[in-house]
Amino acid sequence: MRLKISLCLPSVEDRVPPCHTRRRRVLPGGRFAKMAVHEFMHPRNRYRQRPDFQELIKEFPELNEVASVDLSGKVKLDYKNKQAVELLSKCLLARDFRLKLELPSGKLVPTLPLRLNYIHWLEDIGSVARWSEREVVRGIDIGCGASCIYPLLAVVQSNKRWHMVAIEKAEDSLASARANVIRNELQQYIDVRAQNHDGNTILLDVLQQMPDERFEFCMCNPPFFDSTSPQKSKPKNRTGRRREPSNASTGSGEELCTEGGEVQFIGQIIEESLRLKDRVGVYTTMIGHKRSYEEVLHALRTAGIHNVTTSCFCQGNTTRWAVAWSFDSTLVLPFVLGSLVANGESLPQGKRKKGLGKPISCAIFTTNQMPSLQPVIKYIVNQLQAISIDVRTVKGTFDSANEYLCELSAQHNTWSHQRRKRRAERTHVEPQNGNGSELQQKNTNSEKKLKLENVVEHPEENLASEEATPDASSDPYLRAALQIQWKEDSYYVALQYISGIAGRDGANQILQYLKNTTKSNTNEESSSHASDDTKCQ
Numbered sequence: 409m410r411l412k413i414s415l416c417l418p419s420v421e422d423r424v425p426p427c428h429t430r431r432r433r434v435l436p437g438g439r440f441a442k443m444a445v446h447e448f449m450h451p452r453n454r455y456r457q458r459p460d461f462q463e464l465i466k467e468f469p470e471l472n473e474v475a476s477v478d479l480s481g482k483v484k485l486d487y488k489n490k491q492a493v494e495l496l497s498k499c500l501l502a503r504d505f506r507l508k509l510e511l512p513s514g515k516l517v518p519t520l521p522l523r524l525n526y527i528h529w530l531e532d533i534g535s536v537a538r539w540s541e542r543e544v545v546r547g548i549d550i551g552c553g554a555s556c557i558y559p560l561l562a563v564v565q566s567n568k569r570w571h572m573v574a575i576e577k578a579e580d581s582l583a584s585a586r587a588n589v590i591r592n593e594l595q596q597y598i599d600v601r602a603q604n605h606d607g608n609t610i611l612l613d614v615l616q617q618m619p620d621e622r623f624e625f626c627m628c629n630p631p632f633f634d635s636t637s638p639q640k641s642k643p644k645n646r647t648g649r650r651r652e653p654s655n656a657s658t659g660s661g662e663e664l665c666t667e668g669g670e671v672q673f674i675g676q677i678i679e680e681s682l683r684l685k686d687r688v689g690v691y692t693t694m695i696g697h698k699r700s701y702e703e704v705l706h707a708l709r710t711a712g713i714h715n716v717t718t719s720c721f722c723q724g725n726t727t728r729w730a731v732a733w734s735f736d737s738t739l740v741l742p743f744v745l746g747s748l749v750a751n752g753e754s755l756p757q758g759k760r761k762k763g764l765g766k767p768i769s770c771a772i773f774t775t776n777q778m779p780s781l782q783p784v785i786k787y788i789v790n791q792l793q794a795i796s797i798d799v800r801t802v803k804g805t806f807d808s809a810n811e812y813l814c815e816l817s818a819q820h821n822t823w824s825h826q827r828r829k830r831r832a833e834r835t836h837v838e839p840q841n842g843n844g845s846e847l848q849q850k851n852t853n854s855e856k857k858l859k860l861e862n863v864v865e866h867p868e869e870n871l872a873s874e875e876a877t878p879d880a881s882s883d884p885y886l887r888a889a890l891q892i893q894w895k896e897d898s899y900y901v902a903l904q905y906i907s908g909i910a911g912r913d914g915a916n917q918i919l920q921y922l923k924n925t926t927k928s929n930t931n932e933e934s935s936s937h938a939s940d941d942t943k944c945q
């Protein structure tokens with residue numbers, strides 16, 4: 409029987425598709441085929457299928473003005489034409505979401521595939537955070553822009569279960585955002601608020617105005633560029649190989665630029681989150697540049713924030729990154745679909761598709777051996793703490809009747825060679841009874857064997873490197889989720905690797921350590937019907 413961790417673990421086909429870096433599919437014989445970039449969008453993103461422009465024009469004849477027919481007879485839109493981009497967004501919003509949108513000229517035109525990728529990622533976060541159990545999910549959009557696109561989409565896509573506070577700093581955008589909310593009669597669900605101009609805060613001032621409110625999430629599409637840089641809104645082209653953007657760029661300098669660029673902006677959200685903590689369940693933001701993404705992850709680690717998940721949104725030729733973090737100890741963010749590893753290392757594509765992999769599980773005691781789940785939980789937690797693994801309860805208590813879930817974090821490998829260490833300890837215990845000489849003889853033999861095993865299997869330098877402590881600001885050596893469950897006639901332990909350089913092997917070894925200690929303790933204590941049942945599955 410295979411046990412599954414019940415924390416809404418994703419099925420493989422639900423996972424977020426791999427990132428932008430792979431645009432070629434390997435064909436038999438090692439040839440490459442170019443893949444449609446749309447394949448990398450979120451699996452639920454309706455725009456993975458390119459719109460059929462011919463059909464769309466029938467419904468919205470105004471598109472005719474910006475469409476052309478190519479030599480093969482295909483109807484095409486010129487994405488370099490600002491008017492075409494705006495018209496397409498408006499038509500798709502009307503057709504697919506029944507939303508009406510108007511924008512003052514010169515303002516950022518929201519492209520829908522990207523906006524929807526972000527919304528779907530939030531839904532994935534919500535399924536781990538169990539938002540489905542709430543009647544209303546409250547969210548904040550930082551910098552809603554003139555379109556107010558994210559709050560509009562969030563409300564409609566959730567069938568009005570998500571209620572949004574939309575914050576905006578620019579006065580003209582604020583007025584336009586309010587008009588778009590009224591235009592769609594969604595004032596009951598979207599509260600558009602002006603950012604405090606005098607203050608220098610992003611969330612603090614606004615949340616101070618609502619002291620009794622708690623939000624499930626916040627989101628942000630920050631101004632990407634540094635207003636103090638001479639290049640301003642031009643992305644850095646360090647290699648000189650960056651292609652010209654295939655879409656017309658829209659948006660004013662005020663919308664796209666901020667002092668210090670996105671890293672400083674997001675850095676401030678991180679700082680404020682350290683003060684606001686659980687006032688917001690999950691802090692999320694989009695990031696425009698890969699380099700900023702790495703800097704943001706570093707800032708989170710430096711702030712001691714490790715409950716993090718990341719994603720990347722791929723659409724057309726544009727890629728954006730996203731980061732979420734939380735102070736909620738009952739929410740294990742790395743369980744979110746398609747999560748990349750939290751230390752910022754991008755996994756190879758094939759691996760990322762499989763995400764964190766399946767949990768491994770094993771029966772650890774039978775109900776004949778343990779009367780209830782409580783002593784099993786206490787026993788396992790003691791065994792883990794004995795080797796300095798930090799155990800943080802996520803669900804259930806030590807007195808749980810059916811299930812207990814916790815998060816493990818280890819700073820270095822303390823589980824390898826435990827059997828040998830225990831044996832070595834035993835050999836150093838002075839014999840207390842009359843069989844002293846016999847026992848001493850046995851111990852001497854096992855000591856010899858132990859020495860031999862150490863020489864053959866594990867030279868000293870290996871031991872030293874395994875126990876090396878990583879630098880304090882980095883991720884733990886291993887993070888994993890552990891579930892203890894009672895089912896039929898046995899108690900099961902399941903381990904899910906989350907992150908850390910120990911990898912899935914580290915999680916396997918911890919499960920093996922638990923099996924071994926159980927086996928040796930039950931052998932010592934009750935001898936006969938011990939742990940033949942500790943089979944791993």
Ligand SMILES: C[S@@+](CC[C@H](N)C(=O)[O-])C[C@H]1O[C@@H](n2cnc3c(N)ncnc32)[C@H](O)[C@@H]1O
Pocket residue numbers: 516517518550551552553554555556557558575576577578581603609610629630631632662663664666
């Ligand atoms: C890149 S635009 C995003 C607009 C919209 N959310 C979208 O995705 O199309 C960034 C927005 O953040 C606003 N903004 C900049 N600094 C802000 C702040 N401190 N508080 C609130 N909004 C801010 C800008 O005026 C701009 O409208």
